[in-house]
Amino acid sequence: MVTVQRDLISRKDIEKGDLCVELVSCIAGYSGNAVVRASARFCRGLSCIVGPNGSGKTTLLKTIAKILSPIKGVILIGRRDISTYNINEFAKLVGIHLPQIPILPLYKARDVVMLGRTPFIGLTPSKEDLEAVEFAMKIAKVSHLSERYFNLLSDGEKRRVMIAMAIARRPKILVLDEPTSFLDPFNRYLIFEVLSEIAKEIPVILSTHEVDLAIRFCDKIYYIDRGELKEMADPKELGKIYGEGSMILNPFTYSLEPIVGKEPPQIHIIGGCGSGLAYIRRNRLRNMISLGPLYPNDLDALVLKELGAIVITTSLQSYFDRSLELVKSSTMVIVSRVPRYCRPPDAEILIDEAVKLGKDVDYFDFNI
Amino acid sequence: MSILFFILIFYGPVYIEPSRILGDLIWGNYLTDSEKIIIYNRRIPITLGALVSGCLLGLSGFLYQLLLRNPMGDPYVMGVASISYLSLIFLAFISIALGFFFTYMSLLAPIVVLISSLIYTVVLSIISYRLTVLQILLVGISLGFASSGISLLLLSRLPSEVSGYLYLALMGSFDGVDPAGSKILIIALAILLAFSLALSLKHLDPMMLGEEYAKSLGINIGFIRAIVSLLAGSSAAITVAYVGIIGFIGFASPHIARILFRSGRGLILVPTSCLIGGLLALLTSLGIRVAFQGGSVPVTAVTSIFGAPLLIYMVARLRGEYSW
Numbered sequence: 001m002v003t004v005q006r007d008l009i010s011r012k013d014i015e016k017g018d019l020c021v022e023l024v025s026c027i028a029g030y031s032g033n034a035v036v037r038a039s040a041r042f043c044r045g046l047s048c049i050v051g052p053n054g055s056g057k058t059t060l061l062k063t064i065a066k067i068l069s070p071i072k073g074v075i076l077i078g079r080r081d082i083s084t085y086n087i088n089e090f091a092k093l094v095g096i097h098l099p100q101i102p103i104l105p106l107y108k109a110r111d112v113v114m115l116g117r118t119p120f121i122g123l124t125p126s127k128e129d130l131e132a133v134e135f136a137m138k139i140a141k142v143s144h145l146s147e148r149y150f151n152l153l154s155d156g157e158k159r160r161v162m163i164a165m166a167i168a169r170r171p172k173i174l175v176l177d178e179p180t181s182f183l184d185p186f187n188r189y190l191i192f193e194v195l196s197e198i199a200k201e202i203p204v205i206l207s208t209h210e211v212d213l214a215i216r217f218c219d220k221i222y223y224i225d226r227g228e229l230k231e232m233a234d235p236k237e238l239g240k241i242y243g244e245g246s247m248i249l250n251p252f253t254y255s256l257e258p259i260v261g262k263e264p265p266q267i268h269i270i271g272g273c274g275s276g277l278a279y280i281r282r283n284r285l286r287n288m289i290s291l292g293p294l295y296p297n298d299l300d301a302l303v304l305k306e307l308g309a310i311v312i313t314t315s316l317q318s319y320f321d322r323s324l325e326l327v328k329s330s331t332m333v334i335v336s337r338v339p340r341y342c343r344p345p346d347a348e349i350l351i352d353e354a355v356k357l358g359k360d361v362d363y364f365d366f367n368i
Numbered sequence: 369m370s371i372l373f374f375i376l377i378f379y380g381p382v383y384i385e386p387s388r389i390l391g392d393l394i395w396g397n398y399l400t401d402s403e404k405i406i407i408y409n410r411r412i413p414i415t416l417g418a419l420v421s422g423c424l425l426g427l428s429g430f431l432y433q434l435l436l437r438n439p440m441g442d443p444y445v446m447g448v449a450s451i452s453y454l455s456l457i458f459l460a461f462i463s464i465a466l467g468f469f470f471t472y473m474s475l476l477a478p479i480v481v482l483i484s485s486l487i488y489t490v491v492l493s494i495i496s497y498r499l500t501v502l503q504i505l506l507v508g509i510s511l512g513f514a515s516s517g518i519s520l521l522l523l524s525r526l527p528s529e530v531s532g533y534l535y536l537a538l539m540g541s542f543d544g545v546d547p548a549g550s551k552i553l554i555i556a557l558a559i560l561l562a563f564s565l566a567l568s569l570k571h572l573d574p575m576m577l578g579e580e581y582a583k584s585l586g587i588n589i590g591f592i593r594a595i596v597s598l599l600a601g602s603s604a605a606i607t608v609a610y611v612g613i614i615g616f617i618g619f620a621s622p623h624i625a626r627i628l629f630r631s632g633r634g635l636i637l638v639p640t641s642c643l644i645g646g647l648l649a650l651l652t653s654l655g656i657r658v659a660f661q662g663g664s665v666p667v668t669a670v671t672s673i674f675g676a677p678l679l680i681y682m683v684a685r686l687r688g689e690y691s692w
Contacts, residue, residue: 105632115573151691
């Protein structure tokens with residue numbers, strides 16, 4: 001099994017830096033068209049910028065990386081305006097990773113990582129250059145690819161080589177635009193793990209769509225709300241920024257799920273132990289859903305309340321009557337086959353009532 | 369390569385014993401005066417001209433492929449050839465009006481072509497400072513087409529013997545290189561190759577990553593682009609002026625170099641594209657001399673006919689390893 005060795009990142013490889021990136025009432029955009037307004041301070045730690053496509057994450061990161069110049073305001077690195085750094089000085093300071101993968105015919109992966117040393121290289125690569133390249137390849141898990149041709153690697157492997165290129169210059173600040181796109185779930189996790197290790201020493205700023213990994217790894221999460229960069233106080237809000245509020249964060253899995261409960265007809269589920277959630281997911285329900293009766297600490301109750309369903313729990317005095325009302329008004333009743341401890345004993349009585357009322361009762365077996 | 373070089377000096381329509389040529393090259397006084405003229409004023413300049421212009425074409429082709437990040441890059445892609453042709457036509461009009469066409473044309477042609485194509489290259493390079501790769505490509509190709517169009521219009525208004533002469537002038541031939549021309553070619557190659565090698569240490573490879581990555585690696589992309597464009601364009605301009613338009617060598621040499629040396633790095637490809645260009649030119653020159661006994665044949669025809677199968681064979685042997 002491959003895991004990150006904690007001691008892999010030694011003091012020598014990433015120097016502890018107390019440099020911060022500061023955006024002072026900065027407006028980022030293309031040729032006069034403002035996209036993002038931002039005032040923020042990124043210091044040591046993993047800062048993640050999330051937001052839907054086209055919200056301006058890339059524009060902001062490119063502005064921080066001095067690829068674009070800000071329309072207004074200044075960006076300071078170590079209290080110095082980045083426009084006063086010359087291009088080579090800046091290149092030594094800031095490592096960058098972009099989502100597009102270049103076409104490099106007959107370049108070996110090692111050659112590509114070595115390109116990351118360009119700002120330092122003299123006539124020939126020095127010992128330090130070679131060491132930095134080895135380190136970067138080790139940390140990005142591409143050492144075994146070093147002699148392969150870059151163009152012939154898979155997209156995920158290319159992505160990791162490009163990340164190694166960004167690390168190879170031993171940057172004081174690392175800026176990465178969607179470093180995990182095209183990667184498989186394990187490698188996404190690995191990249192985040194590596195970056196959070198590096199972020200213990202230097203500021204690492206990245207943009208991502210990996211909501212679950214962002215919550216797990218990022219020290220600070222930023223989002224772009226109507227063209228303005230804001231810090232997210234509570235990760236729960238993450239759900240709200242996608243699809244104009246039609247998604248909700250599942251607090252247990254950190255995944256985004258569509259809201260249930262917008263449009264009728266109503267379906268009443270007598271579930272428990274997560275069986276209700278499984279049924280909704282498997283049948284991709286977006287209708288108005290009601291559940292009950294459930295124990296208040298049941299997984300179904302906790303998650304589906306967040307996702308917008310009507311949930312009746314035993315914490316309510318009149319929970320049985322409320323559940324019966326919902327059964328009566330529903331068009332369909334779904335019952336899961338789960339162990340007895342998954343729901344209150346009187347749920348069985350409710351099922352009998354539903355049958356007596358002539359409701360369309362559907363049973364299903366619960367397995368994930 | 370040196371073997372080819374000497375074969376080309378030894379072999380020709382007039383037979384002179386190789387031992388005597390070698391003797392004269394080293395110790396002098398082995399050849400008669402007329403033989404000396406054949407060797408020193410004809411065979412050596414022509415062979416050197418072929419070698420050096422092949423080198424320049426290979427270099428130019430590689431630099432254009434790098435600049436445009438495109439495997440279709442070729443010394444004439446930016447319209448240097450069309451501009452040269454146009455300038456020759458203008459020169460023809462002026463010289464006919466002044467009445468010295470057949471006396472001075474052959475003398476003036478290389479100079480005018482060189483100056484006009486160099487000016488064109490400088491202008492393009494200055495423009496490319498601020499443009500993206502796509503814009504550079506489109507501007508170059510459009511200007512090339514525009515000047516060809518004007519040439520076609522003007523050509524129909526010239527007397528037929530003049531247009532025939534112009535056709536031959538740019539058709540591509542190593543036979544027109546005189547001792548002075550070969551010296552200029554060698555000096556140009558030395559300068560352009562030195563600059564390209566210096567750039568290839570650090571500045572060429574990041575260009576392949578694209579504008580934004582190159583910038584993030586501390587490369588002043590506009591400046592380097594202008595320099596590369598200038599180097600590539602001047603190499604092409606000088607060859608057009610002295611040996612005319614020779615297709616395929618400039619396009620194929622970088623590809624052959626990449627395949628043979630299994631590398632895409634500028635440091636390796638600058639010298640090897642150059643060498644392979646020179647080698648192809650010498651081979652072509654030999655082929656023409658053997659097959660056509662010195663008859664006037666467009667070099668492009670020969671390079672293309674023999675070069676294309678070679679390149680296709682090499683690409684086929686690599687089986688997808690060479691992907692662009």
